[in-house]
Amino acid sequence: MLGFVGRRFLLMIPTIIGISIIIFLMVRLMPGDIVDVLLGGDAVATQEQKDQVREQLGLTGSYPEQYWSWASGVLTGDFGESYRNTEPVADVLSRAVPITLELMILALLIATLIGVPLGVISAVRRDSVSDYGARVGGLVGISIPSFWLATLLLLFTSRVFGWVPPITYVKFFDDPLTNLSQFILPAISISVFTLAIVMRMVRATMLEVLGQDYVRTARAKGVKHRLVVYRHALRNALIPVVTIIGFEIGILMGGAAIVEIIFGLPGVGYVLLNAIFNRDYPVVQGATLLIAVIFVVSNTVVDVVYGWLDPRISHG
C-alpha cells in the first residue's frame, strides 16, 4: 500500500515538469513580441527600454536558461513579480487560492450530498416517474452553462427576495455568514454539472450492485430493504464514483474561473483572466501552473483514495 502511494506521488513529478514546460512555451511562442505588446506597441520605445523590460521579465538568455531560472524560482516559492504592480506573484496567488478552494469544496459538497441520494432513488425505483425525471434532469444538468445558471440565480434572488450577494469579498474567518452568503450562489452554479454526473454515475453503479449475489443473499437472510440499499449496496456502488471526482475537479475549476468573474470573487480564475487581459505574463504563467498542480495533485489523491477503498487496485 505504501509503495503504491509513493509510486503514485512520484509519478506526479514528471507530469508537473512536463506541464510547466508546456505553459512556459505557450507564453513564449505566442505571436508578437511580448515586450512590444507591453510597451503598448510604442514605436518610440528605445532599445534600452526594451532591454530593461526584457531583463525585468526574465526574458534574457536562451529558452532553457529562462525556463531554468523560472522553474528554480518556483521551487523556492518565487514565481516572479507581477508586471503591473511589481507585487510578487506568489503573494497574489496565495491570496486567491483559498477563495477558489472554498468555492470548489462547497460545490463538491452540494453535488455529492444531493447527487448521491438522487442516484440511489433513481436506481431503486428504476423506470418509475422519479427515475425518468432524474435522468432527464441529469441530461439537462450537463447541458446548462454554469455562467447562465449564475445569471439566472442572481435574477431570481433579486426579483423574488430583493437580495443580491455582497460585492466585496469577506474572508470566512472574519465573518462566516457573510462569506457563505457570497459563495452559495456561485457554488450552486458550478455544482449542477457535477451533481448531474454524480447522479448518473451512482444510478448506473447502483443498478449493477443491486443485481449482485451478495445483495440477494442479504435480502434472503431477511435484512431490511433500507439496510440492504444503504449498508450493502451503496457502499460498494460509491467506490467507482470516487474516480470521477478527480475529473470533476477540472470541470469545477473551469466553471469557477467564470463565476468568480460574475460574482467578483478574487480567486485564481479571476486573477488569471485579469492577468490575461492585462498581458501580465508572470501572473498568467504562475496561475496556470498553480491550477495544473492543484488538478494533478487532486487526481493523484483521488487515485490513492480509490486504491485504499478498493485494495484490489493497489495490489493488482
Place this chain on the structure above:
Amino acid sequence: MSNPGLEPREPPLLATEAVADAFGHWTAMPRQRLSFLGKWRNPIGLIGAGIVLFNVFIAVFGKYIWTLDPDAQDSDRLQAPSWAHPMGTDELGRDELARIIHGATVSLQVGFIAVGIALVAGTLLGLVAGFYKGWVDGILMRLVDLMFALPGLVFAIVIAGLLGPSRRNAMIAIGIVFTPAIARVVRGSVLEVMGFPYIESTRALGASGRRVMTRHLLPNIVAPLIVLVTVYLGSAILAEAALSFLGLGTQPPEASWGGMLNTARSYIDAAWWLSVFPGAAIMLVVLGFNFLGDGLRDILDPRLGPSVGGGL
C-alpha cells in the same frame, strides 16, 4: 462493466472514460413499442436529432424568415418582448430575436470548425500512435497525458487569451483542447483493429503503412468517432459561449450567445429577457447534441465510451 470495482482502475487522467461508463446505461427505455423507428429505439436520440436539425435550419435559413437586421440600432431600447420584438430589444435597440438567430449561425460555425480541427489533428495523432506503437506511441501519448493535466476550459482560456481575443483564436483554442481526447479514442480503436487478422493479411500482401492506415484502419474506427464528434460539437458550442462571455471569443458588436449574456449582466434588473433567451438557446442546442450523442451511441456501439459533456 459487469462488476464495478473489480475492474483495474484506469490511470487517473483517464477519468473521462470513467465518467463515460455512467453514460452507457441509457438502455432502459421500452424497446418493443418503438420498434417501428427501426434502429432509433432510444427516443432521447430522436429528440436530440430534432433539436439539432432545428438549430441547423435556424442557423442557415433563420435570417430569411425573421428578416430584421441583427445589427440595426433603433430608438426602442430595452423593450420587453412584444409582437414586434418577440424577444425584446437590447441596450442599443437591436432586435434580440434577430441576434439570437445570428448567434445560432456563429455557434454552429465555431462548433464545426473547432471540432474539425480537433478531429483532423486527433485522428492523425491517434492513427500514427496506434499504428507505429513503440516509442512513437510512447512520446505521443505522454504528450496527450500532459495536455490532460490542465482543465479543458482553463486551457482554452489561456490559449485564446494569449493568441488574442477573436473568434478565430477561440476556435483554434477549442480545437487544440479537444485534440488529445480524440487522439486517445482513435488510438484505442486503432489498437483494437490492429489485432484483427485482416490487417496482418494486408501487410503480408505488401500494403504500405499509409495504405493500411487510410484504407483499412480509418474506415473501421468511424463509428466511435461519430459519437465523439456529436458530443464534442455540443461541448465546443458551450466552450465558445463561455469564451465569448469572458470577452475572449466573438467580439462585439457582432452577436454571439455568450457575448450577449455578458452584456446582459449590466441590465439584469432592467431587462430580464436579455439574460434569459441567449442562455436558453445555448442550453437547448447543447442538450440537443448530448441527446443525439446518446442515441447514436445506442445504435453504433452500446459499449462505446466517450463522455457526454465532452472535454470541458
